[in-house]
Amino acid sequence: MTEPNKLTPREVPDHQPAAGGIAARARAAATPQYLAGLNPEQREAVETLDGPVLVLAGAGTGKTRVLTCRIAHILSQGRARPGEILSVTFTNKAAREMKLRLGQMLGQAVEGMPWLGTFHSIGGRILRTHAELVQLKSNFTVLDVDDQVRLLKQLLAAENIDDKRWPARMLAGLIDGWKNRGLTPSQVPTGEAAVFGNGRGGKLYASYQERLKILNAADFGDLLLENIRLFREHADVLRQYQHRFRFILVDEYQDTNVAQYLWLRLLSQAPVKSATPLSAIIPGAVPSPVIPEAAQRLSGIHTPSADENSETGVMDSGLAPHGAPRNDEGRNVTPSPAAPKNICCVGDDDQSIYGWRGAEVDNILRFEHDFPGANVIRLERNYRSTGHILAAASHLIAHNESRLGKTLRTEDVDGEKVTVTGSWDSEEEARAIGEEIEELQRAGNHLNDVAILVRASFQMREFEDRFVTLGLPYRVIGGPRFYERAEIRDALAYLRTINSPADDLAFERIVNVPKRGLGDATVQMLHDHARKRRIPLFEAARAVVETDELKPKARGALRQLIASFDRWRAQREVTSHTELAEIVLDESGYTDMWQKDRSADAAGRLDNLKELVRSMEEFENLQGFLEHISLVMDRDGGAEDDAVSLMTLHSAKGLEFDNVFLPGWEEGLFPSQRTLDEQGRAGLEEERRLAHVGLTRARRRAKLYFATNRRIHGTWSTTIPSRFLDELPAHNVEITESKGGAGWGGAGGYGPSRFDNVESFGSSYATPGWQRAQANRARGREGQGDGRQEKRQGQARGGFNEDQSPFSSRGETGGFARNKRGPMVIEGELIAKSTGTVSEFSLHDRVFHQKFGYGNVVKIDGNKLTIAFEKAGEKKVVDSFVQRA
């Protein structure tokens, strides 16, 4: 959660004190400066240090600010030392942001907060300290999803389970889900354990955990689950931490899952004086109602909601999942031996968007129950968005039933209305947005103040293509994590194999990368060998090369590989770890492999490898590097240049921009059909919260889009506008025509007209537009054949009659691609945009492009080049985007 990356005048009431120097700290004794800029609610949230506090902080209300000020307050009041404050966030980015702000606030007075970090990094850290107690060694490896799946595949094979019918990925998902809910193998409800592999799911989970211990490895879920197990089984260790953490702060509390909840609950309990059975604190420790509750949920048995609404004050949907009975007596109302610690959770139930990852909105809805005597403080003053945007967002989210209810206020001007624009298809949508961005740019806006937020990442491509053509700089935020990229994982696998010869997964990953002629057959026989003698793969390999079981070729290659590793391990003693990494990548032929690779991303991969080596410098040694890499490595930043940000709605949480474009508001895509199918009404509400998050990212302009046709799985289908558009308050919304060429709308389109019936916004399905759309969809189903034809049909349906359409008379004789609309306009735009300067490239030049790879120039038009790419085909690109190859 990163709050303002930029302070606007509107945020004056929320203004950050200047970095606190000595003077600032001297004054802190009187009215600390960090308190001065806070509004009364914020101040209450900062100053209420004792007992449990829940801060319900709506979007843009200064959540991060409250958290950091609170820490500053605790420290300056002398209530705790930095090492006695546990402060957890979800992302590294949020943790970094808080550290940064704290540093600014307190000067260098604080060396740093050792226990400020993500759930996973802190969990991992605690686990390493007590690794032996959970059958691990302190240098255990954190597995990524890839390793997990490969391990599970092996287990499936061992059990003779057909991995077609029972994919390893599915099992990985199930196990992950169980871990998210804090369930060890023995605690998984039998019914649930049986759903996989003809009843063998539970068994597989158990053997997976066993294998992890043998490999000295933990997966992400273990970082918390094993922590919980540690605390449960070793009360003395738990007590030690309970004692240490005098204050606990939790960011994004609405996103916590059951495991995180249990973990927090364990830690937030004051030290237990008498021998209180842990089961009194942790329901999961003994058979307890909480697990069955979750079990019912997953197995699809929805128990009708008991009427506990009056108790909790939560408006319950009456439908699962959130409406499931709460079993308060079982869960945590058990009288505690001591009052809960000073725990402060900050969150916003309206921004809970990680239900699919196991987050329990219930955690925040139920806070007052869990922590009796809790102070609940609402932050409702929004310092971010204009009136219209805030009104639209509030009205939308008001359609949700499961919420605590907040009313965001702003003192800002109304500003521009939220716009809704319909386009013919996703291409036109991208074109329209591209144009609007250029317009904003011309009006003096920085591209850094512009973001496009999509529901699903596949939507990004169209924008990227468009921006490349326009020469509009952009950056994709999120995307695959740095350490998830193949080349990084490969490099790490080499280092892991050096560091821990028992890491079979790592060895297996690189044994034939680059190709050494050690294929499946060889690996299989190594496996057999290893299993028979109960030794790691690497040792098996060492043994096997001494026999003649392998063909000479494979034997030689394997022998050489083993010799290399022996050499590297020896060098480890005398070389720095960064140098070693370079040597390894070099001598293994790995960098060579990519240098020879002619594909578009090869250059980028080599860069990533360099970046990896560079990042190693921050660590003491190889060991330390490997311990943290999987938890700490983040996406590459590079936010220096002025560029449009492109990301998913999920990764936009915590950010804000002056101008926010929200494309793809169509049924099926947003709200996502899959969420609806899987989660029903709760899913719809989560999607709506996502919409709310999207809107509230905008400071000054929020622009929504929907397209009538979209390519799904490669085929075009007709779509209908999202119901969320119907749920916007008409007063704050303006319907505009798509600018990306002749509009299709007019009297016949459902764009404008669906908002004619101004007062009927609440009853979505009654609007004329909705009905038309429904009818349209029904017809659209008839002929789903050739996409192009589909489009033409749709065009007629969309409401053109021949006279209205500027292109209809031209038909297909105009000499333009049939499915390209308004090519003249585009051409004109291109020419107009052309700088006129003669390109430094000439025909047939061989060039390289970051995204498309190698190609030849086939046409030059000012600074616009048409290039035939070897892989990507022919594309029109601005010359500054390519370099001579």
Next chain:
DNA sequence: CGAACCTTTGAGTTA
């Protein structure tokens, strides 16, 4: 063993 070709399946969000 591995490249080349063919078939199938799947595109939702992530620490």
Next chain:
DNA sequence: CAAAGGTTCG
């Protein structure tokens, strides 16, 4: 449509 998995042939 694209990636991933399977099959075939050199």
